[in-house]
Amino acid sequence: xxxxxxxxxxxxxxxxxxxxxxxxxxxxxxxxxxxxxxxxxxxxxxxxxxxxxxxxxxxxxxxxxxxxxxxxxxxxxxxxxxxxxxxxxxxxxxxxxxxxxxxxxxxxxxxxxxxxxxxxxxxxxxxxxxxxxxxxxxxxxxxxxxxxxxxxxxxxxxxxxxxxxxxxxxxxxxxxxxxxxxxxxxxxxxxx
Amino acid sequence: xxxxxxxxxxxxxxxxxxxxxxxxxxxxxxxxxxxxxxxxxxxxxxxxxxxxxxxxxxxxxxxxxxxxxxxxxxxxxxxxxxxxxxxxxxxxxxxxxxxxxxxxxxxxxxxxxxxxxxxxxxxxxxxxxxxxxxxxxxxxxxxxxxxxxxxxxxxxxxxxxxxxxxxxxxxxxxxxxxxxxxxxxxxxxxxxxxxxxxxxxxxxxxxxxxxxxxxxxxxxxxxxxxxxxxxxxxxxxxxxxxxxxxxxxxxxxxxxxxxxxxxxxxxxxxxxxxxxxxxxxxxxxxxxxxxxxxxxxxxxxxxxxxxxxxxxxx
Numbered sequence: 001x002x003x004x005x006x007x008x009x010x011x012x013x014x015x016x017x018x019x020x021x022x023x024x025x026x027x028x029x030x031x032x033x034x035x036x037x038x039x040x041x042x043x044x045x046x047x048x049x050x051x052x053x054x055x056x057x058x059x060x061x062x063x064x065x066x067x068x069x070x071x072x073x074x075x076x077x078x079x080x081x082x083x084x085x086x087x088x089x090x091x092x093x094x095x096x097x098x099x100x101x102x103x104x105x106x107x108x109x110x111x112x113x114x115x116x117x118x119x120x121x122x123x124x125x126x127x128x129x130x131x132x133x134x135x136x137x138x139x140x141x142x143x144x145x146x147x148x149x150x151x152x153x154x155x156x157x158x159x160x161x162x163x164x165x166x167x168x169x170x171x172x173x174x175x176x177x178x179x180x181x182x183x184x185x186x187x188x189x190x191x192x
Numbered sequence: 193x194x195x196x197x198x199x200x201x202x203x204x205x206x207x208x209x210x211x212x213x214x215x216x217x218x219x220x221x222x223x224x225x226x227x228x229x230x231x232x233x234x235x236x237x238x239x240x241x242x243x244x245x246x247x248x249x250x251x252x253x254x255x256x257x258x259x260x261x262x263x264x265x266x267x268x269x270x271x272x273x274x275x276x277x278x279x280x281x282x283x284x285x286x287x288x289x290x291x292x293x294x295x296x297x298x299x300x301x302x303x304x305x306x307x308x309x310x311x312x313x314x315x316x317x318x319x320x321x322x323x324x325x326x327x328x329x330x331x332x333x334x335x336x337x338x339x340x341x342x343x344x345x346x347x348x349x350x351x352x353x354x355x356x357x358x359x360x361x362x363x364x365x366x367x368x369x370x371x372x373x374x375x376x377x378x379x380x381x382x383x384x385x386x387x388x389x390x391x392x393x394x395x396x397x398x399x400x401x402x403x404x405x406x407x408x409x410x411x412x413x414x415x416x417x418x419x420x421x422x423x424x425x426x427x428x429x430x431x432x433x434x435x436x437x438x439x440x441x442x443x444x445x446x447x448x449x450x451x452x453x454x455x456x457x458x459x460x461x462x463x464x465x466x467x468x469x470x471x472x473x474x475x476x477x478x479x480x481x482x483x484x485x486x487x488x489x490x491x492x493x494x495x496x497x498x499x500x501x502x503x504x505x506x
């Protein structure tokens with residue numbers, strides 16, 4: 001139980017995928033201009049990320065390892081993630097058109113989010129069992145969504161600042177991301 | 193806020209820092225004064241250059257005293273007698289990246305002093321150990337502080353480590369307890385003069401106490417240490433009353449500030465108890481600053497100055 005808690009806290013804060021492992025930076029910079037968009041993107045990614053980590057874990061241990069096909073890992077994982085994203089999109093559209101409208105354009109973007117593939121591959125590297133993997137992936141999702149939402153609120157506040165010309169646009173976004181990452185460095189060492 | 197108003201507040205903050213600074217000089221030597229002189233000097237020079245680069249009027253901005261306060265907080269937070277290049281990097285980073293990149297005081301997302309402090313802390317961790325307080329019989333140039341001895345004690349109960357280690361005083365860190373008391377007195381002065389909001393320090397100290405109590409378990413070898421020990425060691429009081437209370441970088445609503453203070457207190461305790469750094473006030477304050485806009489969004493904004501524009505393209 002304690003171990004699962006540690007895995008979770010480590011994935012959310014200590015080894016936050018965006019701020020300390022620098023995965024999933026595209027949505028972190030691209031979709032955090034507005035808070036509601038960031039929240040929708042975070043939620044959609046969280047769902048796909050957890051699901052794909054579970055499915056790829058099963059695939060690895062039930063198919064790839066028994067058949068000696070580990071060299072197909074990256075290829076098959078990408079296919080799995082892409083199909084899961086499609087499946088999610090179809091299901092959401094059928095069940096809740098409203099949710100589909102909210103998540104709409106974000107779902108396909110998740111296919112190319114390196115955090116999703118990253119979590120699937122990194123959890124294998126740590127020798128996690130199925131439950132560990134689920135907790136790890138869920139923690140990574142929560143960490144991703146948290147950082148997206150926090151950063152979006154920061155950027156919305158920045159809009160009204162009278163920034164020096166040289167820092168307008170991308171520079172201030174990257175500087176703020178760096179300072180946020182600096183703040184997260186304080187968690188270093190927790191759980192080790 | 194008009195300029196004379198800002199100057200009056202900054203002067204009051206500097207006066208309120210005095211008891212703590214004097215006690216820090218008494219217990220840790222005059223290195224704090226050289227820190228102050230160098231950091232404030234570098235800070236004013238950097239501010240001058242930055243304002244010239246931005247083509248802004250120089251004199252009013254320097255005369256309002258915010259630079260002096262920012263750099264003084266850096267100088268006090270760093271160990272006495274810190275090497276001048278570190279003070280230079282901290283001051284320039286604080287004013288350049290923490291303040292002017294965001295458009296100057298009033299727009300900065302993060303507390304500039306803590307930006308500068310955190311940058312040098314992650315860059316030069318080995319050079320930033322605190323010397324032992326005068327009267328402590330430790331040979332090494334940098335003895336373990338209370339928080340370090342406490343974190344790395346092996347299977348000792350709280351009472352045992354308290355007796356065995358020289359870094360412990362009457363109720364907090366040896367020497368550090370009195371310094372913290374000094375900043376507490378200064379903080380109470382600021383409260384009495386109605387310069388800071390009571391909510392942030394109170395919520396932060398209560399947040400720390402709650403976590404400490406939850407993990408206290410009667411003082412066994414795995415416990416977290418009493419609330420009083422944590423209140424009077426490290427940079428607790430300085431953070432609670434002088435750093436976290438910066439009105440620009442904390443939420444604007446009352447309830448938001450309570451949440452903000454409690455969050456900072458919790459993160460400080462997390463870092464002290466389980467993290468890699470002995471004291472984590474800078475990181476805790478930066479995290480609080482980062483979450484402040486979100487708190488404002490969800491808890492409500494009292495100050496209409498900070499209301500959001502209708503649409504911003506992502």
